[in-house]
Amino acid sequence: MAQKPSIPKGTRDFTPLEMARRNYIFDTIREQFRLFGYKQIETPAMENLSTLMGKYGEEGDKLLFKILNSGDFLKNVSDEELAERNTVRLTNKICEKGLRYDLTVPFARFVVQHRNDLQMPFKRFQIQPVWRADRPQKGRYREFYQCDADIVGSDSLLNEVDLISLIDAVFSRLGIRIAIKINNRKVLSGIAEVLDCGDKIVDITVAIDKIDKIGLEGVNAELSEKGITDEAIERLRPILELSGTNEEKIATLAAFLKDSETGMKGIEEMRTVLRLSDAIGHNAQIDADFSLARGLNYYTGTILEVKALDVEIGSITGGGRYDNLTGVFGMPGLSGVGISFGADRIYDVLNQLNLYPEEISSSVKVLFINFGEKEAEAALGYVKALRGAGISAQLYPDAAKMKKQMSLANDEKIPYVAIIGESELADGTVTLKNMATGEQQSVKGGELADHIR
Amino acid sequence: MAQKPSIPKGTRDFTPLEMARRNYIFDTIREQFRLFGYKQIETPAMENLSTLMGKYGEEGDKLLFKILNSGDFLKNVSDEELAERNTVRLTNKICEKGLRYDLTVPFARFVVQHRNDLQMPFKRFQIQPVWRADRPQKGRYREFYQCDADIVGSDSLLNEVDLISLIDAVFSRLGIRIAIKINNRKVLSGIAEVLDCGDKIVDITVAIDKIDKIGLEGVNAELSEKGITDEAIERLRPILELSGTNEEKIATLAAFLKDSETGMKGIEEMRTVLRLSDAIGHNAQIDADFSLARGLNYYTGTILEVKALDVEIGSITGGGRYDNLTGVFGMPGLSGVGISFGADRIYDVLNQLNLYPEEISSSVKVLFINFGEKEAEAALGYVKALRGAGISAQLYPDAAKMKKQMSLANDEKIPYVAIIGESELADGTVTLKNMATGEQQSVKGGELADHIR
Numbered sequence: 001m002a003q004k005p006s007i008p009k010g011t012r013d014f015t016p017l018e019m020a021r022r023n024y025i026f027d028t029i030r031e032q033f034r035l036f037g038y039k040q041i042e043t044p045a046m047e048n049l050s051t052l053m054g055k056y057g058e059e060g061d062k063l064l065f066k067i068l069n070s071g072d073f074l075k076n077v078s079d080e081e082l083a084e085r086n087t088v089r090l091t092n093k094i095c096e097k098g099l100r101y102d103l104t105v106p107f108a109r110f111v112v113q114h115r116n117d118l119q120m121p122f123k124r125f126q127i128q129p130v131w132r133a134d135r136p137q138k139g140r141y142r143e144f145y146q147c148d149a150d151i152v153g154s155d156s157l158l159n160e161v162d163l164i165s166l167i168d169a170v171f172s173r174l175g176i177r178i179a180i181k182i183n184n185r186k187v188l189s190g191i192a193e194v195l196d197c198g199d200k201i202v203d204i205t206v207a208i209d210k211i212d213k214i215g216l217e218g219v220n221a222e223l224s225e226k227g228i229t230d231e232a233i234e235r236l237r238p239i240l241e242l243s244g245t246n247e248e249k250i251a252t253l254a255a256f257l258k259d260s261e262t263g264m265k266g267i268e269e270m271r272t273v274l275r276l277s278d279a280i281g282h283n284a285q286i287d288a289d290f291s292l293a294r295g296l297n298y299y300t301g302t303i304l305e306v307k308a309l310d311v312e313i314g315s316i317t318g319g320g321r322y323d324n325l326t327g328v329f330g331m332p333g334l335s336g337v338g339i340s341f342g343a344d345r346i347y348d349v350l351n352q353l354n355l356y357p358e359e360i361s362s363s364v365k366v367l368f369i370n371f372g373e374k375e376a377e378a379a380l381g382y383v384k385a386l387r388g389a390g391i392s393a394q395l396y397p398d399a400a401k402m403k404k405q406m407s408l409a410n411d412e413k414i415p416y417v418a419i420i421g422e423s424e425l426a427d428g429t430v431t432l433k434n435m436a437t438g439e440q441q442s443v444k445g446g447e448l449a450d451h452i453r
Numbered sequence: 454m455a456q457k458p459s460i461p462k463g464t465r466d467f468t469p470l471e472m473a474r475r476n477y478i479f480d481t482i483r484e485q486f487r488l489f490g491y492k493q494i495e496t497p498a499m500e501n502l503s504t505l506m507g508k509y510g511e512e513g514d515k516l517l518f519k520i521l522n523s524g525d526f527l528k529n530v531s532d533e534e535l536a537e538r539n540t541v542r543l544t545n546k547i548c549e550k551g552l553r554y555d556l557t558v559p560f561a562r563f564v565v566q567h568r569n570d571l572q573m574p575f576k577r578f579q580i581q582p583v584w585r586a587d588r589p590q591k592g593r594y595r596e597f598y599q600c601d602a603d604i605v606g607s608d609s610l611l612n613e614v615d616l617i618s619l620i621d622a623v624f625s626r627l628g629i630r631i632a633i634k635i636n637n638r639k640v641l642s643g644i645a646e647v648l649d650c651g652d653k654i655v656d657i658t659v660a661i662d663k664i665d666k667i668g669l670e671g672v673n674a675e676l677s678e679k680g681i682t683d684e685a686i687e688r689l690r691p692i693l694e695l696s697g698t699n700e701e702k703i704a705t706l707a708a709f710l711k712d713s714e715t716g717m718k719g720i721e722e723m724r725t726v727l728r729l730s731d732a733i734g735h736n737a738q739i740d741a742d743f744s745l746a747r748g749l750n751y752y753t754g755t756i757l758e759v760k761a762l763d764v765e766i767g768s769i770t771g772g773g774r775y776d777n778l779t780g781v782f783g784m785p786g787l788s789g790v791g792i793s794f795g796a797d798r799i800y801d802v803l804n805q806l807n808l809y810p811e812e813i814s815s816s817v818k819v820l821f822i823n824f825g826e827k828e829a830e831a832a833l834g835y836v837k838a839l840r841g842a843g844i845s846a847q848l849y850p851d852a853a854k855m856k857k858q859m860s861l862a863n864d865e866k867i868p869y870v871a872i873i874g875e876s877e878l879a880d881g882t883v884t885l886k887n888m889a890t891g892e893q894q895s896v897k898g899g900e901l902a903d904h905i906r
Contacts, residue, residue, distance in 0.1 A: 004782075004783065005504060005562040005565050005566050005782045005783075006501060006504075006566070007496070007497050007499075007500065007501065007504075007562075007566075008497065008499050008500070008501055008549070008550050011497035011498075011499055012497065013494065013495070013496050013497070013563055013566070013567065014494060014495040014496075015494060015567065015570065016492035016493060016494060016577075019492075019493040019494060019495060020493075023493070032840075034845055035840040035843065035844070035845045035846070036840060036845070036847065037816075037817035037845055037846065037847035039469035039472075039816075040469060040472040040473075040476070041466065041467060041468060041469060041472060042466070042467040042472060043460070043466050043467075044460050044461065044464035044465065044466070044596050045464075045498060045552075045582065045584070045596060046460075046461050046464055046518075046584070046595075046596065047460065047461070048459060048460065048461055051458060051459075051460075062523070062524075063523075065499075065520050065521075065523075066520065066521045067518050067519065067520055067521070067552075068518075068519045068520070068521050068544065068547070068548055070515070070516075070518075070586040071515075071540075072540055073540060073544075074538050074540055074543075079536070082535050082536070082538075083532070083535070083536075085527050085535075087524075087525055087526060087527055090527075091521065091526075094521070095521055096461070097461050099498075099520075109458040109460075110466055112458050113458050113459070113460075113466070114466065114468065117468065119860075119861050119864050119865060121849075121850055121851070123847070124469075129498065131498070131499070133523040142499075143497050143498060143499065151850065154850040154851050156850035156851045158823075158829060158833075158848060158850040158851075159850050161833070162847070162848075162850070165837065169840065276830065276833065279830060279833065279834075280833045280834055280837050281837070329457075329458045330457065330458075363490075363492075364490035370611075376611060377729065377732060380611075380614070380729065380732065380733045381732075381733055384618065384733050384734070387485075387488040387489060387622065390488065391488070392487055392488045392489070392490055393488070393490065394489065394490035394576070394615070395611060395615075396574075397574055397604065397607040397609035397611040397612050397615070398574070398607050398609045398611075407572075408572050411572050412572060
């Protein structure tokens, strides 16, 4: 019996139009990656579960897609273990492999495994899908692409500057106006240190972030609720009321952090990154934003996020510096900094702002109408010549009704239709119809490519 | 404790050099796909097992990678079922999804699912990895890319001609000399019909294929062993002894098949495909080869395979016509024809023949040496200008020893090293070293891009 076909929830098919748009994004990013000297790697879709487990927290372990061992997957499971129905323990026995959850852990694994062949500092980029067994919802998928760039083996702040410049170049090319929000984990640690409430740093950043919405009193009430002392709340006030230019905000914060060595190190790093970025110039707005925290707890220095200025949407790129990415695989102390472009959200932004260039349409440039054997055979020669000249072309494969053939050209927005009937065959010409203007013109066969160009 | 990292057997990491070479292959194929008017689609890595199971034979079902259901995967399994330890039955209960095994079944599923949005004839291409739980061995992987092109919704032989022309264009660009071997399933059916041994057609094609190696007597002995009658063997002799040009071979076969309607239809199809291919011209050798059978039993017309002429290796591309690809998904009678480029084997051929162009190296064009803060800051401006002009460039991020910085340039075969020291800083120049010739030259800052181009 015939099945009604479907795909797993949270996954997507991409049609030719969607592919053309996605390729436009990936190609734009990839071109900048290359101009900036990042080198591409790819890693397998499947990693050993021992590589993946424990790297994304307990919740992350649950969200890994696990692959059932081939053959007799129960061979190492006793009857007792089976009867226990402990799914977590059973999973470890019947699954050895899982699907890539992000590109960061596989990259760390790659660096350690290939350490003897890699020249440090290593600038790598990687564009591949990842899989997460998240609950699917609008804009969140179980299969999606990540586009990552990282520099490892150097703690120079020039790397942060390079990534900011890269972000600026990519979004300038795409025509998306952005703000790059920058913070530094050392600054956040410094604030917590000065307030003597190191474990509350997340609550504090959340509060800073809300000041525009709920005002100073609201924020203070919330902080109080979280168990932060009145004295600490009072001392935090200048941070909550930060305003002015990046330099002014940083100056205020520097005064606040003057007794925290870590905090002042963070201030110095931010100043350097901002100064060098300004020195080479950028189209993006760059904002020092001390409410930016980012969830991943392996970040140790600069953290950044990119917001689109003209569309309401979450961050479209993010990243930061880490000091010990590869430690868990036996290679401690490797410093690096990386960013990840969110291709799916960038796709949504370009759609909403209608920013796709017209020429990325996936259609061929010229469709030859098929009037029957003799005419088709003549058309084949022209089709080949056009393709050889770098102009995409195709012959309608059947001598179908003219209307049907023309509707392919219309539906697929093919710009030129070429007609070779009896009279064209006799005098070696092609009648070329410009589908945008409706204009028809007789062109000598040998001049077809030049004419279309 | 630190883990010694590894990847699942049969999978691969790709280093920047390998990626550059693979991209060269994929880009070359993709460019021709586009010039020929094929449109790209992508499908999810995971398909429902109901889509995949039963499509690749019993052996194929075993080779599918299955994904363990998330959460309590045992919730629909009774204690009794568990105790039975029937792994096949259990798999169906604990796994709903599997990894893509090829691009053909997902394409069939895609066509049916999107039938209302697709214009027929539909020329699609798809370049994505597939996964098979095969025993890994030299040249056979558990994750590998397929590059498929298909035309569905038209039974015109012009589509076969289009694909042959596409194959010719791709391998011409890659510089690989090839033979395209063509046969037709209707011809094979005709031979079996004439000999009255329809179930022995595979044995017969295998025998035809061996004639060069074991001679007529050896082949006849083998046929006899397979239970083919002496009379049939005698009648088969002219087919076994086929020689001469394509036209001569076909003429001999046509005489043999004259009473088989199916066989003669196959002969006519082959003649048309060969005649039209010759009419538009090709670099490839095209051989009518009646020993070509191809395993997949959904083929119904033309079948073809591509062999590299200068390397001993299996077929590097193959395909054929099918009449009922989508029937199993409830859309009967859709005719199509498709081919699949074997990227991994093409990679091996290019490696063995050393055919990669030099310019595909993955390195940047210019490395700026870092002499310290002031010099680095000046270099950043030049780096940005070069990138803006489409020339890849990077600054070494640390003011490391000159020797270390130069070794990056050497190891990665970076063609130019740019030096900005105190004197260059003073007079606004850059000293540019051509790493191939060792030549050094002082270039005005503003003329750097032009100079490198």
